[in-house]
Amino acid sequence: MKRQIPMLILSAVGTLLVVSVFIPSARHWQEDASLYFDIIAVFAFFLGGGNLIRVHTEKVNRKSAGWIYSVVTLLGFGIMLVAGLFKIGNPGGIAGDISQTGSYFQLLFQYVMSPLNSTMYALLAFYVASASYRAFRAKNTEATILLVAAFVILLGRTALGVLLTNWIPAQLSVLQIPNLAIWIMNAPNLAGQRAIMIGISLGVISMSLRLLLGIERSYLGGDN
Amino acid sequence: MDSALIGTWLAALLTLGIMSFIYKDNLYYKVCEAIFIGISAGYWFITYFWDSLYRKAWVGIVHQGDYILLGGVILGAMMLTRLFGKIGWIARWPLAFIVGATAGLKMMVYFTTNAMAQVHGTVNDMMAAFSGGDLYDLIGRLVILIGTVTGLIYFYFSKEHKGVFGGVAKVGTWFLMITFGASFGYTVMSRMSLLLGRIDFLLTDWLKLVK
Amino acid sequence: MIALLRIAKSVVFISSLLFVMSILPTHSVYSQDAGPSVSDLGSITVRAHDTDNDAGGAITVEWDDPGYEKLAGFVGFLIWRTNTLAGTNDSVEVTPFGTRTYDDRSVSDDSTYSYSVAALVNGERLMSAPSVQVRSSKQWFDGRLTWVLILGLIICGAVIYFIESAKRGTKLFLRRIAGLEAIDEAVGRATEMGRPILFVAGIQDMDDVQTIAGLTILGSIARTVAEYDTKINMPVRASLVMTAARETIKQAYITAGRPDAYNDDMVHYVTDEQFGFVAAVDGIMVRERPAACFFLGAFFAESLIMAETGNSIGAIQVAGTAMPAQLPFFVAACDYTLIGEELFAASAYLSEEPRQLGSLKGADVGKAIAMIVILVGVIATTIASAWNSESMLWIENLLRQMFSTG
């Protein structure tokens, strides 16, 4: 019983949504489903946020290693909740939009969250460099092909690429690195992308069918 | 004191804190990480709260009479049964709803926009780059054809990659490698500009070293 | 952008309407002032019919222009509607230049309508004869999707056929996938070293199939983890994923016969913010030093940040995603990468259950169809363009029509 009902819900909802694609007057089911999803996700957040608070409070109570950071996290979470729920400092008051400039919520976003966010993102530049240094080595055929393709595209995007090969006569201009880079993007790269995309969609179809037919149900949990 | 100035200092200190991680994990980074987690979790909760719960559900049901949304609220409430041990299994119902909806919707989306459109594209628009009849175009077409077909053969599961079939699949992996190499090379520059933005902020807006 | 366009459109519409209204009382329909060129032109022919493939409530109006648009002073075409049941008239829209068709979405399925189109030239309205009476209706099937349905049924049919035949005991062969064999090895190593394993199911919520695929693999990994009694740490970015992952791991522990060893804290929510989550996962990696990291699901720019950090602590890393843009980074920084489709096939492989394996065989039929169509299509297009072959052109057009999705 505890397993059959969820299974039934899953198959019914999935099948209805597949069918709705073909029936013009049923298309709005798809929008309804994503609205439902949004609403369920907020309720789920009460579990997630609750988990966050519980994990960190426990750390503080037990004074386990790094408990002081948990205090900081809890403080940050609390400040943001208070600022956002009561819309403190919001020029439009409680009825105004939360993202209005001047509200504490927006200030915290602008001066705290936003720089943290873009700096974390910017670390990517460092990792791109270390990955290139370490991983792009001609260890075997595959690695060599990867390396050569990346190298040609990289060269093609700097002045070096033009300088190195602009002695190649116009008839063979395809072989100049910038042109070669574009050709790689146009032909073999496109072919590879296509194969990956087609493969992915067939993979999604077979997995979705496994789910709808109830063959794959590990995420639905046990009988208790 | 000027609030924008405080803001800039705060932003600069947080920027340096996160950057210090690439040297090694340290106290400074841990503090920034803790702030980041707390503030951002709160940010998203508030955003969901006002946007989904208040604007979509409450306003939709109470003010606009969109009673179909009640179903979402009921399913959402079922999610919370997890908090009450004994009846926690009810939370599987909304989960089943979501997995079913995702499977059904995404199956069709992937089928039309990935599979069919890509096959269509290979037959149809790939010719844009190689539409002529000279050697350059013929080679281009041939490469796309071979690349797409051998790439698909690589993903073929029900035959061992041995003999001729294995050789063809091997060619497929080469094409995948070119694809990976090319996308890696192409994105490097845009990744650099992100770092450029941060360092520029530190040097120009904060330290005012550069005018 | 769209909103701006809408505003601009309505401004144009309202101003044209005002313009039309201002001239209506002073000019008769066939005014004497009409220039010679106007009267030389024939009348506009109007056809109206129910809009195809919709849910009702719309009628398509089409007309041809005998040459009014070329006249100096041409403003636009006015669509004029008569509700033949209620006996009311109203103007619906003034269309922009170059338009010859208009979908009137403001009709009711319960009434009948007839349409006229007027060319607005130099302040005159040159009205066409009314169209036949039409009524809008809804269609039960979107005719544009016939081929989608047929091809979809073939592929789904193949998947179900192989599942059924596997159920009856037919032996199915499947090639090996290196990345999957590495999973057991990775878990084994973590056990030996007495260190935890880290599992990240991507950064998307449950409405992404890749997240679900990641969780199905988690099911298999968690079974091994339970048997070996290794520690698993799974930070998540979305609360729903947390709930689903807990169900998955708990079920795996029960299957492995160790329900007592399960603990909800194996899965913990961090934050919904993409890079906040990354900051936390990086922190976990350098502090807990997991021996194995799994990144299976939908990833964006953070793929390389996580994989490089994992690499720096010397963990065995297995990644898998269907995000084409992130695959290169995983390939460069991880030990094994499940590429695209392999991510979705992985759980079926790991389960070793015949029915699941059968579904993979079905997907292969889809790949075979795609390969044949591409082969035939490209050859046909090439021959058609090189030698003007009629039959090849026919094949090319057929394929184009089959695979066009609207």
Added chain:
Amino acid sequence: MGLIISAVVIGAGLLWMLYLSIKGQDVDRRIVYLFVGATVALAIIFRLEFGEVATPIVKSVFDKIENLPPGSKIVLSYDFDPAMAPEVNPMANAFIRHILEKKHRLYFMSLWATGQSLLSVSLDDVLKPEFPDAKYGVDYCNLGYKAGNEGVLNVVITNFRKMFPSDANGNSLDSLPMFKDVESLKDMDLLISVGGGKPGVKEWVLFAGDPGKVPTAGGSAAVSTPLLYPYWPRQLIGLLGGTKGAAEYEAELAKTHPRFKDKSMPALRMMGPQTMAHVVIIAFIVIGNIAYFRSRKKGGQS
């Protein structure tokens, strides 16, 4: 001066890395990080700029404008919004300078509502101060924005006046001397669309350039550039992709027309640090491979 310091610091560092690698020692990843950070910081502090060399895909646009006879008619369409502006606005400004310098006639328009205001900024900041002699209606005119996306192109390909009864300032087209011999887009000598979304370069190719058989060129944001490559060289005579493409064009312009040398070249300035970082990464790959082959020769595993 700055260049020398940077070159010495970075060059010495790379040589040291090469030395370590040849000796078979693995370079710590932090040194790699330090390099990337130092490279970018040095390039920003010393405002390093490099003589970008135009790639063929950019050069062909430049040559086209350079070689058209004076008085040729060129359309420049602003098809972008403020979010894309940092990448593509420099292209538009470079086009304006080049076109007016060569005494061509320039017709501005926009398929994006938001392009209109960016267009007026360009007129006020670049065109009017740098070309005080250019006369409105004779040397350039602004048709402004028209709603309708590619539908606008469908109309102007046969008739300008149907879609644009007047220019952005309300003058009738017939009152503008430069419209005397212009009936439709087909009378133009070159079409240029600068943008990164839809409608954009692709729509100009498919709905204007191709049907009207008018040479078409474009400038686009880096992310959408690979999608446009297939149209080159047949349907697009050339394409400026991202900051890189803009910088190449600026460099070419400064080289051929030295009077623009001291003008602000934002793309070139942004490219400096990026190119430096790029070269350093290329160097990493080379050094990494040298190290790998050395270690293999010694019989060890990498």
